[in-house]
Amino acid sequence: MGPSGAVRHATGSQPGRAGGSARAVTRTLTDDPLGGTVRRTVLPSGLRVLTEAIPAMRSVSFGIWVAVGSRDETGPQGGAAHFLEHLLFKGTRKRTALDISSEIEAVGGETNAFTTKEYTTYYARVLDEDLPLAIDVMCDLVADSVLEAADVETERAVILEEIAMHDDEPGDEVHDLFARAVYGDHPLGRLISGTEETVTPMTRRQIQSFYRRRYTAPEIVIAAAGNLDHAAVVKLVRQALRGTPLDAEPAAPAPRRPETPAVRTKPAATLVEPKETEQAHVILGCPGIDRTDERRFALGVLNNVLGGGMSSRLFQEIRERRGLAYSVYSYASQYADSGLFAVYAGCAPGKVDEVLELTRAELARVAADGITEDELARGKGMSKGSFVLGLEDTGSRMSRLAKGELLYGDLMPVDELLARVDAVTLEDVNALAADLLGRPMSLAVVGPFGENDFSA
Amino acid sequence: MGPSGAVRHATGSQPGRAGGSARAVTRTLTDDPLGGTVRRTVLPSGLRVLTEAIPAMRSVSFGIWVAVGSRDETGPQGGAAHFLEHLLFKGTRKRTALDISSEIEAVGGETNAFTTKEYTTYYARVLDEDLPLAIDVMCDLVADSVLEAADVETERAVILEEIAMHDDEPGDEVHDLFARAVYGDHPLGRLISGTEETVTPMTRRQIQSFYRRRYTAPEIVIAAAGNLDHAAVVKLVRQALRGTPLDAEPAAPAPRRPETPAVRTKPAATLVEPKETEQAHVILGCPGIDRTDERRFALGVLNNVLGGGMSSRLFQEIRERRGLAYSVYSYASQYADSGLFAVYAGCAPGKVDEVLELTRAELARVAADGITEDELARGKGMSKGSFVLGLEDTGSRMSRLAKGELLYGDLMPVDELLARVDAVTLEDVNALAADLLGRPMSLAVVGPFGENDFSA
Numbered sequence: 001m002g003p004s005g006a007v008r009h010a011t012g013s014q015p016g017r018a019g020g021s022a023r024a025v026t027r028t029l030t031d032d033p034l035g036g037t038v039r040r041t042v043l044p045s046g047l048r049v050l051t052e053a054i055p056a057m058r059s060v061s062f063g064i065w066v067a068v069g070s071r072d073e074t075g076p077q078g079g080a081a082h083f084l085e086h087l088l089f090k091g092t093r094k095r096t097a098l099d100i101s102s103e104i105e106a107v108g109g110e111t112n113a114f115t116t117k118e119y120t121t122y123y124a125r126v127l128d129e130d131l132p133l134a135i136d137v138m139c140d141l142v143a144d145s146v147l148e149a150a151d152v153e154t155e156r157a158v159i160l161e162e163i164a165m166h167d168d169e170p171g172d173e174v175h176d177l178f179a180r181a182v183y184g185d186h187p188l189g190r191l192i193s194g195t196e197e198t199v200t201p202m203t204r205r206q207i208q209s210f211y212r213r214r215y216t217a218p219e220i221v222i223a224a225a226g227n228l229d230h231a232a233v234v235k236l237v238r239q240a241l242r243g244t245p246l247d248a249e250p251a252a253p254a255p256r257r258p259e260t261p262a263v264r265t266k267p268a269a270t271l272v273e274p275k276e277t278e279q280a281h282v283i284l285g286c287p288g289i290d291r292t293d294e295r296r297f298a299l300g301v302l303n304n305v306l307g308g309g310m311s312s313r314l315f316q317e318i319r320e321r322r323g324l325a326y327s328v329y330s331y332a333s334q335y336a337d338s339g340l341f342a343v344y345a346g347c348a349p350g351k352v353d354e355v356l357e358l359t360r361a362e363l364a365r366v367a368a369d370g371i372t373e374d375e376l377a378r379g380k381g382m383s384k385g386s387f388v389l390g391l392e393d394t395g396s397r398m399s400r401l402a403k404g405e406l407l408y409g410d411l412m413p414v415d416e417l418l419a420r421v422d423a424v425t426l427e428d429v430n431a432l433a434a435d436l437l438g439r440p441m442s443l444a445v446v447g448p449f450g451e452n453d454f455s456a
Numbered sequence: 457m458g459p460s461g462a463v464r465h466a467t468g469s470q471p472g473r474a475g476g477s478a479r480a481v482t483r484t485l486t487d488d489p490l491g492g493t494v495r496r497t498v499l500p501s502g503l504r505v506l507t508e509a510i511p512a513m514r515s516v517s518f519g520i521w522v523a524v525g526s527r528d529e530t531g532p533q534g535g536a537a538h539f540l541e542h543l544l545f546k547g548t549r550k551r552t553a554l555d556i557s558s559e560i561e562a563v564g565g566e567t568n569a570f571t572t573k574e575y576t577t578y579y580a581r582v583l584d585e586d587l588p589l590a591i592d593v594m595c596d597l598v599a600d601s602v603l604e605a606a607d608v609e610t611e612r613a614v615i616l617e618e619i620a621m622h623d624d625e626p627g628d629e630v631h632d633l634f635a636r637a638v639y640g641d642h643p644l645g646r647l648i649s650g651t652e653e654t655v656t657p658m659t660r661r662q663i664q665s666f667y668r669r670r671y672t673a674p675e676i677v678i679a680a681a682g683n684l685d686h687a688a689v690v691k692l693v694r695q696a697l698r699g700t701p702l703d704a705e706p707a708a709p710a711p712r713r714p715e716t717p718a719v720r721t722k723p724a725a726t727l728v729e730p731k732e733t734e735q736a737h738v739i740l741g742c743p744g745i746d747r748t749d750e751r752r753f754a755l756g757v758l759n760n761v762l763g764g765g766m767s768s769r770l771f772q773e774i775r776e777r778r779g780l781a782y783s784v785y786s787y788a789s790q791y792a793d794s795g796l797f798a799v800y801a802g803c804a805p806g807k808v809d810e811v812l813e814l815t816r817a818e819l820a821r822v823a824a825d826g827i828t829e830d831e832l833a834r835g836k837g838m839s840k841g842s843f844v845l846g847l848e849d850t851g852s853r854m855s856r857l858a859k860g861e862l863l864y865g866d867l868m869p870v871d872e873l874l875a876r877v878d879a880v881t882l883e884d885v886n887a888l889a890a891d892l893l894g895r896p897m898s899l900a901v902v903g904p905f906g907e908n909d910f911s912a
Contacts, residue, residue: 106837107837158781161779161804164735168625168734278621311562315557320553327617346617346621378561385582386564388514389515389581391514392515393848393849
């Protein structure tokens, strides 16, 4: 983002560090009955505050987004971003863990957090009258957590339980295995939670250092959407951060994210996790496109047509016509400098070969012959409709503001986004399909197999 | 409901079969910035249509709710309601399965269905301009599905995959095991999906018979919420149902749901499902209260305080202070004539004894000493806040209309519901705690144990 380079974006603009000047932008969505108005302010510290005022709503979603995730860890730090996310809820100089949760829950609000490979998010959803409370609590815990040594030990045990829980969910586990198949030892191939081996020896000092070096004002975007007033939100945020480490520009910029190897040139890999499950959980896929790749709108359409819904080719072929799987779908993930495109299926172990054969055949068919005009229209309808339907919820709108700022350096107006989808042509989709679906495919399988059962 | 007795409700009123007269009720929510207006019409067939017009929203959620679920099956029919729910998407006299999904998905809408123990729901969420399409498609598939023999075979395979998938999720499986521990062979103790043993031999004729006997107009509630016009919705529903089996009053009322044994008097049971999981998945609990029990508001508060959030006693004790579990929570389920109250925890197998001991001690403490005034206030805040926050979404509002009508025979206005929560006293909660938490507790465990490891 701007000076730190922690997240790259296409425009090359410098959204942070506007020298303390408050640039306010108003964007009114055409044909938006909820009438959202977006405003943006950069604080002197470099921290950015974006809001969308939606007077028809009664709630506000408030989020603090930090441009650091598991890919910013070195190998031995594996899980540090996620460990820190847990610890921030354990207490600040002003509040115990119980204070934090009970203040929000007493007014019926909800709060939570999640860590991804590229960012970490803390959020609350409350009634509009409780927004000042939510701002105070959330800013306090993100800016001024104490990381007590005893809490580090308790939370280490909780995280090891979380890792064990995840290991009991083969349908989730296979996604991690697939990331490893594509990215190998690259940071994008590692577990967000870390592993028992990295979490067990992690020290308070390591986590504290990660916190202070990474959680700096220019790396943070605060976003809120709902029945709110922008100036009031900015004022409350400044009050809540006063006297904390986020009140000033950092002494040094956050470390740059290391350059990423060109994952596309890696050979495809097959990984099998032998496990006595009822179903085989299978992912077949390849490196995709970057988050800012202009072809992402075409990819959305392609994904919808291939495996994005019940009318998609893979769902129709594998579930509706043949009854081979309950769950089968394709998906695209995008990162700053990389991406994935893949197909998941859960099926009886004896049917994996058939499911894989059908999937490969369908991918090859689309790579060779493309999709139809009807499919193009349906794929665009899905992209636009699900986007617009997603705008009715303050949480989604808050996320849209923050992701636009954090990941793209700008917020694409709704009308422009819809126009970009509309502009996708059959040639765009078919050219992308020919490129993407012809790539060597990696395979991940969790199920009752041996490690070499799929090495053909 | 009313004449059929398919779902009992407290008032004893006869909401269906109003002789074809259209009773329209308007309820405007006080202090509702979205300004919802509720209206209700009973068609000549006995089918009820409820809508909530919310002009500020751009979407509409449309649902068809049928008062039949897995508890209405005899033992050998186990899974018939769920099997039928799958089959209705496979084609009508007018549409193929692909038509059904592609018509909705082409406009960016989403559609799905679920089966519970007491009702089955089919729903779609679309942009307001696409509501006529959604009504036509959803009414067609629920009223006029053909249940082709070949589709029965394909979908049987899909359901067997769904059952296998469920068996790979021990955190879900333990909930079914717990229901069996409490209810035994009672229909409420059986799996909604049925089992491989009941689904494999089920014939098209059995499912067809279940469909025609159970899916009758007086057993169905249609609900919609969003930017809509009530009269237009009623007209579109009538058009869509014209000439289908739901166009007329049924020849005979739906079969009465059999009387339920008094589950409260059953001895507590312990069931263990041995499985090589990383975590032990544990549920400890007892029979609770009926859906219409006046103490349900006090139970909501008690549940919030015991294990309903991060500030709850069990979360604080088991996760925050001791780090014994990642996930620990209590919950209450309510049925027409029964209920459950239980605590779930997922923890290392070696820590189950400690988690169970802490849980039993906390339940006993609350049974003996009750909760505090502070906890009462927080518990009420949670109930009210989460309810009001849930009103911002057309899907939740649609469900509220349908559940009110189907399960309670009436819609409780928002203000009354909030007042009922406000009226809960410390004495109410403590009397309920003393009754409920002193009951013999059943236990369900999925994990690396023997079947008799917990028979103390």
